[in-house]
Amino acid sequence: MSGLLARKNSLKRLDLMIEIESNIKTKVKQLLKDGKIKYFIGYEKGSDIIHCTPCFIKDPKDVKKLIWDPFCVNNLVGFLIEDKKRELKKDEKPDNRPIGILVKGCDSRSLVQLISENKITRDEIVIFGVSCPGVIDLEKFEALLKEKNITIEDSSDLTCKDDGGNYTFKLGDKKFTVSKNKVMFDKCKDCTNPNPELYDELFGEKIESGNKKNYTDVEGIESLSLDKRWDFWSEHFSRCIRCSACRKVCPSCYCKECVVDTADLVITPKTTYKEKENKSVWIEKNVDLPENTFFHLTRMMHMAGRCINCGECERVCPMNIPLSLLTRKLEKDVKEMFDYETGIDTEAKPLLSIFEEDDPGDFIK
């Protein structure tokens, strides 16, 4: 992703002049032409020049839409699960070819996790891995533009030069250099796995990260008294509107039967009334602090040892609930208590399905 990236908006499409992107395109085109994959999941230009959006390439002609740049933030892995959930239409024949997908370092760990949970098998996917120097947090980027009195309507072209520690952006005739740390997602700042754990094709040179996990923010919350912690989370959870964006964007939140749904989605025409009677409603639909708290904490409990901290839940939350504090707490605890890292090894058994005699037990009171 180093070198000069140029975004051309003239055709409402982006044209990135970078080697990695062009290599990705060539390979995807070949796979599609040969009929080796059902479709390819990647990124294309979004609603404006700084946004990008997931895209699904079925036709080799559309390969030109694909982009790869520091704004490609989404974790695309969840779409693989969605593909499996989709009900076939009348007369529609199942297409059992693999799906191609573009993954960054963190996304690849989601994939590893899903494979280790037997949700996806390796032969169902063709993985295009890309070494990732970090992605840009649009909230930070837009705040920066505002600070510099630049509006993105100023130009239809955005170029971004990456010199390792800094980005130099050029938007029309406005040019500015900014330290990567200032615009990067927080999750990228202490990322220890920038390279894909699993891939069929690797794009870009492997990146030496040298980062160490920094849990200062989590420790800050841990050091608060129970009352203060409760106040902190009450304030955030009371803002929740239960739109489910956090749960739906999460690749690990794939259950068909979810505690959140008041109507039980695993009920089928064959479910007997006796079985229906025994279905519980765990979380009521009313949006208030007790139900919201129960929702978030239940979700988090189910994420222990499964969440790889891609940060998508926090990114998509319209109400700015700092969910990464919870997911990072899980990551920290799982590492400290069980010396377990999620999403590294497809052969590893999921943490909560194994028991070792020397596992700590003093948290059970």
Next chain:
Amino acid sequence: MTSSNSIIAENLTIKRDKVPQFLKGLSEYTIYAPVQDGDTVLFKTIEKPDKITLHYSNSVQSPKHIVLPQTETMLKIEKSEDNIKIDEPEINEKQIIFGIRPCDAKAIASLDKVFLDGHVDTYYLKRRENTVLIGLACNEPHRNCYCTSVGGAPDSTDGLDMLWTDLGNSYYVTVLTKKGKELISKFKIFSKADDKDTKAKDKIHKAAIGSMSEKINTEGLPGKLDKMFEDKIWEDIAMKCIGCGCCTYLCPTCYCFDMNDIEFKENVKRVRTWDSCQFSSYTIHTSGHNPRPNRENRVRNRIYHKYKYHYDNFNELGCVGCGRCTVHCPVDMNLKEIIKDLTE
């Protein structure tokens, strides 16, 4: 909506530094206004006028929850040994939404049609009658706004009791209804607007309209959709939709709700909560059959509701072009582009 809506138009001005005095003088009302909350702007009840942010493009959540709460208790059923008591909540709080954007007010006017035309929803009616809407014209529309494409404008007066326009050192106040007139009658801090003020206001409104992004012609859209139910486009759109309810819960015109009886202490209360057509539980039948099993069915429904069903029922689109669904969509689904594709 009600008789208080008889249109009058009186043009006044108020100096910027007198606004806190105006708000303090309305102590019998609960005042909701845009407040900066961390990185976001939300409509909240305010106790002190200095908490208000009037320089905002659009609040994250629309103020619709003030007239249609996300969770509303409709009745409580209390059981004693020989009696069952049913209590309905009293809704008599007088409230003001101060600084509501014209698109959000137009959305409330659209909710009025849903909840008050024909069958009257008494819960909504009581809240709505007790609410005064003081609008703030948009001087700088956001790049994702498209109100002018769907029958609105940055200075639209639909649903409003008053429209304020920021002139710099003062606000131009257009009083639109009896309700609005009554509200300010006791204040002496408003003065009659002169020609200069009116010209300044008109110039600002014109500039705001001029700064809007490209306008889409949505005139034939409901008719076009009529023939597109089985179109392939829904499958393409739905592929990237993750099926959350973010768009519907932030949308100022979405009004779908669910009702549940829930236990509290040993009793029961019936609550109405927002619901979203994007959730698969929205349409599931008791039998287990789901008529909208896939995302393409649900995405299609949302677009059909906004641009066809609502039009068929009320002769206007069910979208006010606030752009929230695009701005906050987790996968950057661009509704304006979708409408453009549909109209072409």
